[in-house]
Structures are given as C-alpha cells and as structure tokens.
Amino acid sequence: MRTSHYLPFLAAPLLAEASSILFNGGTIVAFNRNKNALEVIRDGSLLINDDRIVSVSAGAPSASLLRKDTEVVDAKGKIITPGFIDTHKHGWQTSFKTLASNTSLLEYFSRYGEFAAAGLLTAEDVYIGQLAGIYEALHGGVTTILDHAHHAWSNQTAEAGLLASVDSGARIFWAYAFHNIPSTPPYLVPEQLAHFRALAGNTTLLRSSPTSLGVAYDAWDPAASTATERQAVVALATSLNVSVVTTHTVLGPWGLTNTPSALLAAGILNTSIPVVLSHGSFLSPTDAQLLRTVNQYVSVTPESEFHYGHSNPTSHRFLDQAALGVDTHFTYSGDILSQARLWLQTARLRLYEAVLERWELPVNNPMSATQAFLLATRNGGLALRREDLGVIAVGAKADVVVWDGDAPALLGWNDPVAAVILHASVGDVESVVVDGKWRKRDFKIVVGDGKGKGGYEAVKKRFVESARRVQKKLIETKSPVPVKGDVWPYSGYLVGEAETVDVLRGEGTGYGTTFLKA
Template sequence: MRTFSLFSSLLAISQLLLLLPSTARGSDTLFRGGTVLSFDNATESVKVLYNTSVLVSGSQIVSISPQSQNVTLSPGTEVIPSEGKIISPGFVDTHRHLWQSAFRTLGSNTSLAEYFFRYSEFTQAGTVFTPDDVYYGQIIGIYESLNAGVTSILDHAHHTWSNATALAGLNASIASGARVWWCYAFHNLTNGYTREDQLADFEYLSQYGPWRNSSTTTLGLAYDPISLDPPSLVQTVVNVAKQQNVSVITAHYLGGPWGFVNSPVLANSYGILNTSIPVVFSHGSYLTVQDAELLRSTNQYLSITPESEMHYGHGDADSQLIQDQAALGVDTHFTYSTDIVTQARIWLQSVRLLFYNQVRANWQIPRNNPMSANQAFLLATRAGGLALRRPDVGVLVEGAKADIVVFDGTAPNMLGWVDPVAAVMLHSNVGNVQHVMVDGEFKKRDFNLTVGDDYAEVQQQFLNSARRIQAIWEATPLPDLEGDYPYSSGILYGEAVTVDVVRGNSTGY
C-alpha cells in the first residue's frame, strides 16, 4: 500500500494521461532562418546550413530548406523567427543515474571508493528513499537535462529496491516528456528484495508497464553482476532481456583494481553482443584490445563520462582509441554538471592534451590539433543515437525525430561567431539554450522550462524530499576506507596526495 498520497495522485494522473492518444499535438512549427547543424550521411560529418528553416510536424522534422524557398505551411503553423540562432539536434546522454538528485553538492569532494559505500544503490538509500523521493529526484534530474538541451537519456536506473520505487522512477521518466531509455537494474541487495523479486517485477513492467503507452520512454535493462553471478543466473537474465526485446542493455565496466569486470569479452561469452539489442558499456576504464575489437565487430558502444572519470579517478587511459564506437554520458549528476556540451568540451580538451603530450615527450612541437570541435559535437549528438541504434535521434535531418535545441547566437559569449559548431562546443553555456523540443513538443521555450503547470509544486516537493534525505546523510559517518578493498582480491586502499592553496596548515575540505 502506498502511504504517500501525492505520489499516488501523480501516478493515477500519469496513467490516465497515457490512455490519451499519443498523436494529439498542437500545430506545426517552423523555425525560420537560423543556422542549422545538420548531418551529411555521405561524409558522415556535420553539415552547416545557413539561413535555413526547419519545419516540424507531429514528432518529426519534415522539411529543412533555405529560408528563401517557399514552404507550404498548414493552417495554424507557428513561425519562430530564428535569425542569429544556432539550431542543433538534441544532445544524447548515454549514462546517468537520475534518481540521485537529492544528494546534490554532498559529493563534491568524494572519491569513487567513498561513493560505493555512501551514495550508490548498495547504501542505506534502499531503506531511506520512498517512492516519492525517487519520483521527485528522477523528474528534477530530467528537468535539469532538458534545461541544458539534453533531450535523450539512457538511465541506469538502480533505484529498483522495490516494486514501488522502480515504478516511481519509471513514471517520473514518462511524465517528464524527455526521451528516456529507462533501464531496470538487477543487483544484489541486502534489504530483502531478491533477484527473483526483481525478475518478476521486471517481467511485469515489460508486459504491462505504463511505458508501453509512452512515445518517448522505453524499457531497458541494467545488469552489473555479470561478472559476479553464477553463469546460470546470467543466462536467465540474458534470456529474459531477449524475450522481452528490451530497448537496450547497459552495464558498468571498470576493470583493473576496481573489479566490476563486465567487459565486452565477458558479455560476448553469454551471447549478449550479437543480438538486435544495443549494448552500452559505461566508463570502460581498463578496456582491452579484445574489448575494442568486439565493440567494433558487433557494433556496440562505450559511454565515456569525462567529468565523472576525472572527479572519481576511474582512469580512462584508452577510451580515446575507441571513439568510433563511443558516445558521451554524465553519470552522477549530483556531483557535477548534467550538461553534455560541458562533457564534450572536457573530453575534447583532455584528448587534445593527451596526444599533444605524446609528441612533446619526444621533444617535438605538435604541428596540428589532434581533435576537432566537430568530432566532439558528433560524440555529443549522433554517436549517442547510434549507440542506442536510433539513427533518427541526435541528428537534424528530414525524417528524424524532432528533438531540437536552439542556441541564442547573439548572447555576449556567442556574438561574432563564424563557426557555429565551435560556438556551441567551446563558447556556449546552458544560459544560451533558448528553446528545447522533444518529439515535436516544447520542453523549454524562451529560456524557461515548459514542463507543466505543476512545476512549482514539483520543485517544492523535491526540496522537502532533498532536505530530509540530506539531513540523514550529513548525520551518517563517512565510511572507514582502510585495509582491503572489498571488490578485488589483494587490492589495498591508498592515500592520494592532497593539495592546499593556502599557506600554512591545511584548510581541509
């Protein structure tokens, strides 16, 4: 029985809304006369179109044409003047844990070892977070993404501590209107919610869950214990995924001293890679040559999460070598930005530095730049769509989904641009995102979110939830990380050098 009446009311309303025809939409929309960041299939690269108009009808882009060309418009078409604007495809985030919003700023100085015992799904979260907490954390995390122009998110949804918390996150994803691949996590919990319970709930949601009436949320599967479960159990989970024809399978892959060796090599031994289901491995900190070859031969993808891998210290020494089978993700948005443009920028500059260093190590001067802004843009857009086997996502071409972001190119930090891709990748910020459209519907309009009349109520309910949870975590002692690291045999905890910018005694954290 649900004890939180507001969650129950929202759930009931969302289920009623899902019964309405999904094709019910407003008038067509014409973005007139902007600079369009389209895509050229022949050259597999960005195609910049100046003074160009984009016509949206229903959930699709139906026409991209020069502004000077007359386009037949249906009665009631809304025309949005877009001169001086840069029109981009929506950005794609291929790895996130959306429920964690209530932890925001608590983990600003955390390490990955500390994260495992303080903020992950294996902590007290499974007993403290109610369905309401999950719902509001999930939807606020998505609103943060939409505000930044991230229209598609692969959610590794490890808030599946019970049937109720699982359903809460799923319903929040649907209610947000974002394009979400909600991946039900199978994991080894200590709260009594067994793997058998999880399998039963997943199969029920697969067949009867509210996502079946959604045009933007699909059901996937997140499975981290591939390297820990008995082979028979792994095969059972894989068979269920195939039977239910999930939209994606995802798993964390760290390796090295970390453990969590859910590698492409291991996944392939269970037949996970050679199916019609896309598979996304997150991080790939200790990716091998064999892993990379399998990603390419089976057309599966790695999600690189640049800020996360720097913040937590995963290590990603070889990810730059598999960028042809990679996309970008955020990971834990409570610790840093949820903006994929920022992730692309961090990754671009780190790759540049890495390859520059290889030349300078030989006492030579680099004559060229190792990676272009265009490549970073493709990682943030089209590559994400390809990782999910959705060539109609992450591109602005006729026939693609109408997931659109409009940047204000006249803002002080953008004004005077010549290269619109560089303007977005290296100069823009979230404040420049003027409009965001998902599946043909505005989610941000004139710099303001347009996510529903109850947004103020959602904000207040989230704050109530976050303040309660934050008080509990702040009163909980930090984990004692001494001796053996429990996830890999023979690995010890070590001390990193810490820095201080103030002379004298350390100012600490």
Template sequence: MLLTSTLQAGIFAVLTLTSHSLGSMVYEGGTIISFNETTEELQVLRNASLLIENDRITGLFEGYLQAPANVTRVDATDKIISPGFIDTHHHLWQTAFKTIGSNTSLADYFQKFGEYGPAEEHFTTDDLYVGQLTGALELLYEGTTTVLDHAHASFSDATTDACVNATFDSGVRTFYAHAIHIIPNGYSWESQISKLQSLAADPRFAQTDPDSLISLGLGWDAFYNAPETNITELWNNTRSLNLSVVTTHFLGGPFSDTNSPTALHSYEWLNDTVPIVFSHASFMDYGDADLLRQTNQYISTTPESELHFGHNHPDAHLIQDQAALGVDCHFTYSSSMVQQARLWLQTLRWPNYLVPLQNWQVPKNNPMSVQQAFYLITRAGGLALRRDDLGVIKVGAKADFAIFRTDAPNMIGWSDPVAAIILHSDAGDIEDVLVDGKYVRKGGKLVYPDYTALRKRLTKSAERIQRIWTEEIEWPALSGVLTEGAAPYGEAEDIDTQRGDGTGY
C-alpha cells in the same frame, strides 16, 4: 502546393505541403547543424529552415519556406538549431544528494551514494519521484533530449514505480534500463524478474512501438559472479520482452575486469541486435576494444565522473570510434552534455600534444576538433542506442532539437555554430528545446507545469536526506577492497593550495 528546394548533398527534401496537422511547425532563417548521411559528417546550413510534422523532421530548406497558413512559423534568425544531445549513462534518482558529494571518490561513492548504500533505507517513494523528475528536467533545461538511465533505485516494486512514473512525467526521451541487482533488503530475484516483466507489459512503454518516447531496457552489473542460470534467464527476458538496450558498468584495471566485453561475449550477448552500452570502460584492453568493433557495441565515457571520482579513463582515447558520452551522477557536477564534451575535448587534446613536446618538438596541429566532440554527444549517442533517427537533424529524424540564442556576450561574434556551442555556450543561451516535436523548454523556461511546487518538494526532500547523510550516519573508515577482485585501497596525495602550513583542503 509543391515546393522544391535546392538539393545539397542529399539533405534537402522535396515536399508536398497540401495538408498539415496541427503539429506542423517551421523554424525559419536559422543556422542548422544538420547531418549528411553521404559523408557521415556534420553539415552546417545557413539561412535555412527546418520543418517538423508531429514528431518527425520532414524538411530542410534554403531560406524561408512559403508554408500554408496552418503551419506555425518561428523566426530563427541569428539562432543556432542543434540536434538534441544524447546522454548515454546517468542515474537520475540521485538529485537529493546534490553538493554533498563534491569531494567524494568512487570508493566513498560506493559506501554512501550508490545502489548498495543506505539509500534503500532512507529514501521514500516521494524522495525518489521528485529526485528522478528534477534530474530529468535538469537534462531538458540543458538541451539533452535523450538519456540512457541506468535506473538502480529499484529497491522494491514501489521504488521502481516511483522512478518510472517520474520518467513518464518528465518529457525526456528515456531508455529506462531497469536495474536488477542483489541487495540486502530481501527484494528477491524472483520478485525483481517479475517486476521487469510487469514493466514490459505496462502499455506506457509500448515495447513494440518504435516511436515510443520511453523504452524499457536492462541494467545488470553481475556478469562476473552471478550463476549462469540467472544470466541465461536475463537474456531470455531481454529477447522475449523486446528490451531496447542493456547497460553495464565496466572499469577494469585495479577495479577488476567485471562486466567486460570479453565476459559478455562469452555468454554470446554482444553479437545481437540488442545494443549493449558499457559505461566508463576505463581500463579496457585491446581484446575488449576489438570485440566492440566486431560487434558494433559502444562504451559510454563520462568525462567529469571519471575525473571526479578517480576511476579515470587511461585507455578510452583508443576506442572513441565506438564511444558516446554520458553524465553519470548529476548530484556531484554539471549534467550539461555540452560541458561534458568541452571537458572531454580538452582532456583528449593534451596527451596527444604531449607526445611531440616530450620529443622537444612544437605541435603544429590540434589533435581533436570541436566537430568530433559535438559528434560524441549527438550522432554517436544515437548509434550507441542503434537509433539512426536520434542525435541528428535530417529528414526522417525525430524532432528532438535545441535552439541557441547568440546575442549574449559569450556568443556574439560567432561564425562556426559547432564551436560556438562546444566552447562558448552555456545553458542560459538555450531558448527552446523540443522532444518529439513538443516544447519542453520554451523562451528559456521549462514548460513543466507548476515547477515551483516541484522545486519546493525537492528542496524539502534534499534537506531531510542530506541531514541524515551528514549528521546522523556514522560512516566507517574504508578498508580492504572496493569489490570482489579489486586491488587494495590506496591514498591519493592532497593538492596543496595554501602558503605555509596546511594544504587548504
């Protein structure tokens, strides 16, 4: 049975529907936020249908599809079908800290919550497993289908295994950037390299299979001070093990220029097929930005993190053409990529408005669109990871998408689906989420088996960890510098919200 759809801008397909596997499904009559490869722009399809077969999108059609009986049909009337969101920077293991970092700074984070803090002493492998797993499920619940996890709970072989196992159990598409680092517990360089190699040999990663749900990468933050022999060894392993991505933290400015694009380029890491993602890149200079454009490498801006922790992003607006968005630390704020895009949209709008205002002029245009914000959490994430089949709805793309209901009070009255998602939706509006063509959230609920038992395990873990962090550890006052080459500490003035004496802090 041959069905030919109306061709529109090259995005509709001609498909032969004669025999379909049990993995065939069509969402019918919805509003689809698709991607037009000719214009490189989002394209909204109304009253349209989306066909998936196994793990791929195989058709986009106007109206309803006259599909064979063995194709599962799902009514998407009055619903928005969005590509799944892509989070290009996260530390998924940190869930147990949730809410105790609500007023922390980056300097405080380094001491208490990061990879060099006391977590390696106090987190058991079960703490890390349930934290990693619930962190990943939180992403799925909010429509994020792909994450680049800078996995730095690699305190030992055992803690690494706990996080890896949780990642495979979660169902989220993960670029698992296994962190190698110098930590004070005796976990040697040789042992860490050996563990990286053993992970690459784990058949679950399937490093040579482009369809693998979980891909192995490298997280490394010591380009600035490690022996050159170590850096060479890491690069040789990156190539020989076919690692999918390398990610590194880069701040610049008063935080020092550690791990900058210039530094990595000096080792010839940028001009290669391996994607390099620079998280934050807060104080990037022109030379670094130029290198990113020349080598087509990306930064990951984490809007709420940079505002919350204080590393800020004064130069990020100048390199958004080589940027995608991320979350960073879900224990301190929302992990919703929609929330990150919404915050970033308004954060970038206000300084551009300010330019004419400071010249006593009234701005007549809006400097950033909702389409651009949406692009940064979808297509741009796929490009950062050099995966043309992620973050888009088009024929041949991975079947990773989210279906939004539009009947709640915050959504009714919409006409622009992109604006509806970016500026009006919340996680409660998401009805279904699919990764690789499989449901991970259905009918508004996670499909993870026995989530109640997992929730209880995480709650017990968090109670123990938070008691240690808030009652048992005596934290020394910060003094000196944050890290090698950084500027001295300074004091930020508290905001005053209280009449009379005191600030209300």
C-alpha cells in the same frame, strides 16, 4: 489511466501541444547522410510535423508540408542543433546534490551508491528526484538520456523512477537495474524480473511516450553471479527486445569487470539489442576491437572518471565506438556540453603529450570541435542503434535545441559548432523540443500548465522538501568508508591515499572542509 502502485505521485498529464513547428531564418547544424558529415545551413528553415523532422532547407519548405496548425517561430540569429544525448546517468540521485563535492569512488560506494542508498529514499523521493534531474538535463539541452536505474529497491521505487521519466516528456531509455538487495525482506533478481515483465506488459504505461524500457545489469562476470541468473537476464532482454542493455565496466585495479568478452560469453553482446558499457576504464585493445566487431559502444563520462578517480586512460583510442555520459550529476555538471568540452581538451592534452615526450613540437590539433559535437549527439544515437537520434535530418526524431546567438558568450560567432562546443553555456539554451513538443521555451522549462510557470515551481518546491529530508538522513548516517591499507574486495588491491595539493602556504592549511548542515 495507468495501473501502478505509485499513482498518487504522478505529475500533471503531458500536454496536447502544437504538433507542427516551423523554425525560420536560423543557422541549422544538420547532418548530411550522403556525406556522413555535419552540414551547416545558414538562414535555413526546419519544419517539424508531429514527432519527426520533415524538411531541412536553405529556403522555405514545400508548401505541401505546411499544415493549418503549423506554428511559425522566428529563429533569425539563433543556432539550431540536435539535442544532446546522455548515454549514462542515475537520475534518482538528484537529492544528494553538493553532499559529495570531494568524494572518491570508494566513498561513493559506501555512502551514495545503489546498495548504500537502499531504504534511504521513499518512492516519492525517487519520483521527484528523477523528475527534477531530468528537467535539469532538459534545461541544458539534453533531450535523450540512458538512465541506469539502480533505484530498484522495491516494486514501488522502481516504478517511481519510470513514471517520473514518462512524465518528464524527455526521451528516456530507462534501464531497470537487476541486483540482489539485502533488505528485509530481500528484494532479489527473480522478483525484479517478474516485475519488469509486468511493466512491459502494461500497454498503457508508455503509450505516446518517448520513454522506453531497457535493462541494466552489473554481474556479467561468472564470479559475480550464477549462470542461471545471467541466463534469465539475457532471456528477458531478448524475449522482450528491450531498447538497450547497459552495464558498468571499470577495469584495472577496480575489478568491476563486465568486459565485452564476458558479455559476449553470456550471449548478449552480439544480438540486435544495443549494449552500452559505461566508463570502459582500462579497456584492453582486444576488448576495444571486439566492440568494433559487434558494433557496440562505451559511454565515456569524463567528469565522473576524473572526479572519482577511476580514470579512463585508454578511452581516446576507441572514440569511434564511444559516446558521452554524465553519470552521477549530484557531484558535478548535469549536462553533456560540459562533458564534451572537458573530454575534447583531455584528448587533446594526451595526444599532445605523446609528441612532446618525443621532444618534438605538435604542429596540428589532434581532436576537433566537430568530433566533440558528434560525440555529444550522433554517436549517442549510434550507441543506441538509433539513426534517427542525435541528428537534424529529414526523417529524424524532432529533438532539437535552439541557442541564443546573441548571448554574451556567443556574440560574433561564425562557426556554429565551435560556438556551441567551445563558447556556449547551458544558460544559452533558449528552447528545447523533444519528440516535436516544447520542453523548454524562452529559457523556461515547460511543465504542467504548458507556459513554463506554475508547474515547474510546484516541482521545485516538492523536490526541495524531499532533498532536505534525504540530505539530513545522509549527513547523520555514518557509513564506514575504506581506509588506507584495506583490501578492495572486488580486485584484491590495497586501498591507498592520493597526495593532496594546498593552495595556501603552510602545511595542511588549504584543503578546507565542506559546508553542510543536517
């Protein structure tokens, strides 16, 4: 039994499921480590024993690897890929869904961000929102998530998100956000550091779970924190050898620095711990090269950066040190497939335009579907310094996705990578395995009773009840939002207005409104 302030809200225990699965006859998008490249195996077999892939072959696996409990699955006509990796997400925000369809980043900070939401959600709201958000990701083929857990407004809300991550069965790098919350009484970084150490010292909390503990911190700039605080965060991360350190990096006029240079000066960028910088908007060539030198990564979140307006004008220049993330899934897509497709076409457009601006015609396509696939899978593993994630190869973790090759969007496919990246939808994800266990099967999320029934229905009911409460509070709360002419305190730049478009004739007729009710 886990010791926690939050035990009354724990979901049903994870199941003791079949520990060996053999997929026969499918088309497998594997990874050839010798060639450092994808390799497609048609009519192949993929054998999972416990939490590892033990055989990937064109024929039957060695009989010596098969076990009495091996479950044989007919995968003929299916496409089998590694699970997608989301390197930046805030799972707890699920209950905000559709409230911010037209929001900007300035409005987000004022109404929906970590400080604005403090005191709005209970531990129960955090738990069920986190759980529902992870199930949404699993449904779309995401098997690994780096969660920037800035729902740490109290010991109870922090634990709620962690325990939901554990209970989901997904592979979660849960990064506890250290931030000074001006609540009554205040919830400050020293108390949070002590709480984190207590969580890390709980030997039963993460036992047999693919969830691990990381650190999130957004005050690496000397102007944003004291040296004592930064040193305490670094000391905690290094002494406990956490699974990841992550931070928001939004430069340019936004002034949310956390540059690679600042992290290097703090003593965290060049350790053995993976560091993931979210967004990397307006990153300089010097800092991009520093990331290459220390082999640390940026999480590009295309839909977020376009939706909110913080942009990412230089990210296509350092994709060798980049992976993909979703960010605030309550405002748009919650899956990595959408991010890969959006970013692929964005990078293509930017590099095409460079040719057209020279009054020349581009003869080649500047970015391939294979590169987008690798960004969504293996690069996520590399960002987390986990060679065993984001690939189908012997010895890799058993995180795989089975795609319905007969789905309407995929009929007639030949290239399985192009089929997934350019034609599939999340509705074509038939099954998902994480750590060798079914998490979605035959198009149904597996939870609770292990049959895709009942358990998820109970989660949905509980989540909707929570979401209605939270949404009512948010709609009725009139948080002030910056207006044109204000000065943005993080950078000193003025707040301006974007030109709006109109899809109907007549001035000001087409923007419309949102359709919310309290």
